[in-house]
Amino acid sequence: MLERAPAHDALPCLFCGQPERAEMFEVWGHEFMLHTCCEGLHEQIVLDMNDDPEWARHFIRSIGIEEICGQQLRRVADDGCCGLVLDWQLRFKPIAANSVRRFIGLHHAHCGIPVTWRFHNAVINGATLIGVAVVGNPVAPALMGRGILEVNRLCIRRDVPSALRWNAASMLYGWCAREAQRRGWRKIITYTRADEPGTSLEAAGWTREASVRGRGWHSARRRRSNRNSWIEKVRWSRTFTASTAPARNHERNAGPCATSVLTEWMTDTSVSGWPPA
Ligand SMILES: [Zn+2]
Ligand SMILES: [Zn+2]
Structure with missing residues (x-):
């Protein structure tokens, strides 16, 4: 399991009011799991990532996946059915x-x-x-x-x-x-x-x-x-x-x-x- 601590004090989450938290919780192969402050934020991020793979790549990078995995991310791509996959260089x-x-x-x-x-x-x-x-x-x-x-x-x-x-x-x-x-x-x-x-x-x-x-x-x-x-x-x-x-x-x-x-x-x-x- 790979975890990453929040980088800084976050703004309050729009969904739960707690400090907003979105971290990479686990990465295995081309799949990943996010850990968020609440279910509402999690759903929103997943929707946003599916809408805009380019934003997804920036977001996933911003939470440190390349440092965690020691590899360069090429894209976050549609897996052709229902989810997103990590597409490495x-x-x-x-x-x-x-x-x-x-x-x-x-x-x-x-x-x-x-x-x-x-x-x-x-x-x-x-x-x-x-x-x-x-x-x-x-x-x-x-x-x-x-x-x-x-x-x-x-x-x-x-x-x-x-x-x-x-x-x-x-x-x-x-x-x-x-x-x-x-x-x-x-x-x-x-x-x-x-x-x-x-x-x-x-x-x-x-x-x-x-x-x-x-x-x-x-x-x-x-x-x-x-x-x-x-x-x-x-x-x-x-x-x-x-x-x-x-x-x-x-x-x-x-x-x-x-x-x-x-x-x-x-x-x-x-x-x-x-x-x-
Ligand atoms: Zn929240
Ligand atoms: Zn052949």
Whole structure:
């Protein structure tokens, strides 16, 4: 339990007439409980916070949550149903390869759990693991041995309030590119389904490179029925040259699966085929 003493002598409460008191009583994960002088003030504060998340953030900060928790608050956000959640600043967190496999198995099993790769990273919100990115060699044989890496998986969990995963995919795509560049690779690529907007990639400074047909499946459950169907994909890339523009940091939400698995490949179709008519 985390408590905080009142900072100063307060004005009388409009509801109970006692010195007004509103303190952070308890914080656990993304939830919190306030302690107030009376029920009336508590109800009013909750109403005000729901009306105005920006005010809520200032208020929650003013009662010392960042000092209490040792973390920076990004927002106080609607949890998508009936309450407010503490949305902390996203951070990278080094995790073990087995934790990456477990995360993908739990949240994106349909993408297939990768066996081996070159490097990975994870993003957390508070103590909650939000997403992982796995970077390895290109899956398409034609792209191997050319100084190119591929984001093989980028999985963002969907079982948390959407506010908590805000910008997580862009942050991971941006990191993958910086890390590939730092390690001396020439280029990094990844794929999205043709019907996904790719806004997280655009926000991270990636560009559409080609329209691609791949034979494969996105859902293990549909494996059999999809086995012989071709799916349209978009290949995205960042090439590392002196003129490479720095990534923009706009907010984007990822699609359900930013990267999905292709198991067999056709020859890439021409870049000039993009965008489709
Ligand atoms: Zn009161
Ligand atoms: Zn996935």
